[in-house]
Amino acid sequence: MTDQSSRRGAVELGTVLMIAAFAVIGGFIYWLSAQAAAERELEIVEAETAEMMVDEYADAVPVGASDIMLDASPYLGQLIRLEPQTVLSLVGQQGFMLDFPTGPFLVSLSDELIAENLGITPEDVVRVTGRITAMTPEVAAGWQEAGRLNEGERLVAEFAVHFLAAEDVEVSTAAPAASDGGA
Numbered sequence: 001m002t003d004q005s006s007r008r009g010a011v012e013l014g015t016v017l018m019i020a021a022f023a024v025i026g027g028f029i030y031w032l033s034a035q036a037a038a039e040r041e042l043e044i045v046e047a048e049t050a051e052m053m054v055d056e057y058a059d060a061v062p063v064g065a066s067d068i069m070l071d072a073s074p075y076l077g078q079l080i081r082l083e084p085q086t087v088l089s090l091v092g093q094q095g096f097m098l099d100f101p102t103g104p105f106l107v108s109l110s111d112e113l114i115a116e117n118l119g120i121t122p123e124d125v126v127r128v129t130g131r132i133t134a135m136t137p138e139v140a141a142g143w144q145e146a147g148r149l150n151e152g153e154r155l156v157a158e159f160a161v162h163f164l165a166a167e168d169v170e171v172s173t174a175a176p177a178a179s180d181g182g183a
Contacts, residue, residue, distance in 0.1 A: 057081060057129045057168060068132065069100040072162035075132040082164065084172050087124045091157055092149035095166070096120055098128075106135070106163035114148070118169055130166040 060081040068075060068082075088099040093114060097104035107128055109118075120126065133139075140157040143149045149157060157163075 060129050065098070065100050065105075068162075069102045069105060072105075072132045072164075073134075076134060076162070077131060079129070079131055079167075080164070081129045082127065084125050084127045087120055087122050087126055089122050090120070092143070092153040094143045094148040094153075094157070095163075096122075096126075097156075098126075106157060106160040107169075108133075108143075108163050108165050109169070110165065110167060113166055113169060118171065120169070120171060125172045127170045127172050128164055128166050129168040130164045132162050133165045135160045135163050 057079070060079045061075070062083070063075065063080040064083050065085060068080075082098075085098040085100070085105075088097040088104050090096045091106065095106060095108040097106055107126075107130070110130075135158065137158055140149070140154045143157065144151070144154040
């Protein structure tokens with residue numbers, strides 16, 4: 001008969017390794033379920049945030065460039081959402097000009113949007129939500145005193161009769177809507 005005593009340690013080691021393998025697999029499955037739960041929570045938070053943002057500007061009136069390029073006064077004080085438009089140029093740190101068929105249209109950024117540093121550059125396509133506001137020399141002077149405009153930029157801003165005081169700006173990949181050139 002052969003001596004089996006030398007195999008006794010190998011059998012015991014195999015049992016220990018099998019139990020360790022099950023423990024590792026169990027730990028891995030537990031970790032995966034925790035990751036999945038965290039991801040589900042993140043998706044819920046993102047969905048709620050997106051829903052809140054949609055609701056925040058739900059009462060904004062959709063407006064095209066042709067509606068405000070010649071006379072924005074009918075929309076004075078109203079919250080509007082402007083169809084996507086191309087940025088013509090920047091106006092200091094205060095805002096930018098949109099490229100309308102009849103000429104540039106001024107958009108002023110809120111303090112919150114300036115702090116966000118949106119990184120808007122000429123030729124970007126943006127969708128702006130905000131209120132149409134009448135331009136006064138005092139408004140432009142205030143922007144200059146805050147250090148957001150220099151003298152030349154202040155003169156450019158004062159040239160505008162109305163401007164769009166932006167509350168939300170989305171940089172879009174969509175091409176700007178075709179404008180009929182005004183009516």
